[in-house]
Ligand SMILES: Cc1ncc(C[n+]2csc(CCOP(=O)(O)OP(=O)(O)O)c2C)c(N)n1
Ligand SMILES: CC(=O)[C@@H](O)[C@H](O)COP(=O)(O)O
């Protein structure tokens with residue numbers, strides 16, 4: 269494939285030198301390049317194909333990077349990256365040492381704000397706009413936010429703030445709502461219905477007829493008719509966005525450069541908060557993605573664009589997500605009190621089947637993690653047993669709700685934390701590294717760390733049966749391959765187990781690192797315990813191992829600071845036991861994107877790394893021979 273125009277674009281300044289009439293061709297080349305590139309590396313697809321024309325228009329009209337573009341979530345920024353000097357770096361997308369799949373300030377001056385979690389763009393752009401005002405700089409700030417991301421409360425907190433002046437200063441911020449009538453799953457909630465009405469033109473028609481009747485038989489009538497024809501979009505009185513103080517324009521066709529460019533030029537020169545509603549198609553220009561925007565939200569790996577995503581020849585291993593989804597349905601069958609809640613991650617959390625089979629007990633609340641937790645708390649007050657299926661990283665959004673609304677009231681809410689630990693391609697913004705540390709410190713909260721697929725099923729059941737708040741955490745992808753036993757049995761509450769008896773060193777494993785720990789135990793003759801619970805911790809087992817071994821080693825796929833290893837040292841201190849403890853886990857730094865296996869090895873959390881750390885600290889020969897753990 270050749271890209272004659274794109275190959276000459278190494279910065280938006282090059283793009284702005286192109287004749288206006290070449291931009292459509294450039295956009296076509298960008299779309300083809302992004303599709304070809306993602307077909308080789310995997311990554312987000314539908315949303316990137318949907319922002320091609322918008323990206324070309326924005327870099328054409330705005331003086332980037334002096335004018336700031338803030339992309340919400342940032343999963344739709346591959347066209348932006350291609351046009352801002354990273355075209356040739358796309359082959360390394362989301363790989364170790366390669367460019368991120370999201371905007372990163374340390375990657376490019378054109379990435380004005382790091383994103384990955386949704387609904388932050390309006391706040392950030394407003395901050396930049398107010399900074400420009402305070403510094404007397406004449407620059408614009410543009411937030412590009414999707415209809416899905418618009419469902420998060422934070423977006424409305426920002427609108428509420430940005431729409432009014434502060435100390436007489438009004439930020440020159442443009443919010444572009446990229447409305448493709450899709451989240452990852454089909455969109456949910458009243459806002460989506462409102463936007464559909466806006467798009468359907470009921471507002472538009474009413475405004476147009478209203479405007480015409482007022483202007484009839486006046487010279488302005490002719491102007492209004494021409495204005496309507498030329499801009500397509502229409503000032504639509506009384507939209508919610510105008511109630512927030514924004515000048516609302518739209519909806520306009522977000523794939524039509526002839527609409528986008530004059531409208532953006534018009535809005536660029538306006539002062540104060542502006543709101544442009546554009547309508548795009550997720551997957552635009554690639555039929556397979558247009559027809560199935562859920563499936564083509566992201567490609568897990570290489571694919572042939574001519575054929576699309578195909579099932580792999582060898583069926584992939586069962587994932588923890590699938591184990592959760594199956595358990596959820598089985599548990600719902602067994603207990604009518606169960607309700608399943610997801611903040612806009614139905615597919616990622618494995619809840620498609622549950623949605624089909626239990627539509628009334630399934631709730632996708634949109635990108636609204638805070639609401640999802642307190643919504644669950646309300647249900648639990650009424651005797652239901654809510655299961656909040658939420659990625660570890662996105663639970664960070666709802667920390668206060670977990671403490672204030674669930675734990676203080678000791679409500680039986682089960683948090684099924686998928687994507688615990690390093691997630692790989694999505695990198696630092698999506699890593700689930702902190703949940704052990706930030707949940708175990710909450711009174712009443714129990715924290716379970718299953719080691720494999722069967723333990724995951726049993727831990728979910730154990731947590732569901734507990735009369736209080738529980739988190740069960742499990743990583744992205746497949747585990748050791750231990751087929752879950754259909755019968756659900758509660759694990760002994762707060763109890764771990766010795767999986768291997770050895771000497772001298774006892775390795776206390778939390779979660780899936782039990783398996784590399786067992787490998788190391790074999791090689792070093794060490795005891796290996798499967799701790800299962802971070803909280804309540806099996807303090808008796810910890811004390812027993814401390815009394816019968818020279819040293820303890822804790823391993824977890826969570827941050828060392830405040831993690832499970834810290835719980836062990838706290839228990840030893842409380843028991844007045846002194847024994848050397850080596851705590852292994854994720855370091856106090858952000859781990860970048862890349863292949864998760866490689867990343868775990870880089871963090872010293874594969875078998876070789878764990879063994880090397882133990883030998884380095886304690887040597888290989890026993891200094892004192894003690895009776896093996898009974
Ligand atoms: C706080 C948070 N919750 C959930 C997600 C996962 N997520 C990524 S993209 C997406 C859908 C976004 O929809 P929209 O903003 O409409 O963008 P589109 O994919 O349609 O372009 C979701 C739920 C996230 N990135 N951040
Ligand atoms: C952009 C975003 O936040 C989601 O698309 C996320 O990348 C999904 O992660 P998984 O691929 O682990 O489901």
Ligand SMILES: [Mg+2]
Nearest residue numbers: 414415416450
């Ligand atoms: Mg959308």
